[in-house]
Amino acid sequence: MTKAAGDQGEARAAWYLERQGYAVLERQWRCRFGELDLVAQSPEGILCFVEVKRRGPGSIGLPREFVDARKRERLRKAAAAYLSVCQWDGPVRFDVAEVYEEREGGLRVFYLENAFQDDSN
Secondary structure (H helix, E strand, O other), X not given: OOHHHHHHHHHHHHHHHHHOOOEEEEEEEEEOOXXXXXXXXXXXXXXXXXXXXXXXXXXXXXHHHHOOHHHHHXXXXXXXXXXXXXOOOOOEEEEEEEEEEOOOXXXXXXXXXXXXXXXXX
């Protein structure tokens, strides 16, 4: 998948979140541990670190299956770096936005809240 396609998937996920009442705070936030695709605040006030995975029609496997243990660990470290910079003192969670490319070219988002736990605390 190209960077442009990935960026398009992230933009669609951000649009979806905003329509659900989330405030998107960051897009493609980078640090030495990697990148956080989206950082958003839920309507309930939870800080959400959102990993966006896009798959085309006919792709094998669910997008969430590509957020393996190694990727989750990198996300935890990047999230800890983000929290130290922004000094957030509230609840957090890790979500996955699965972006599916429809055969006719549209993009559909399936959103998984609390896709994995932050066991680092």
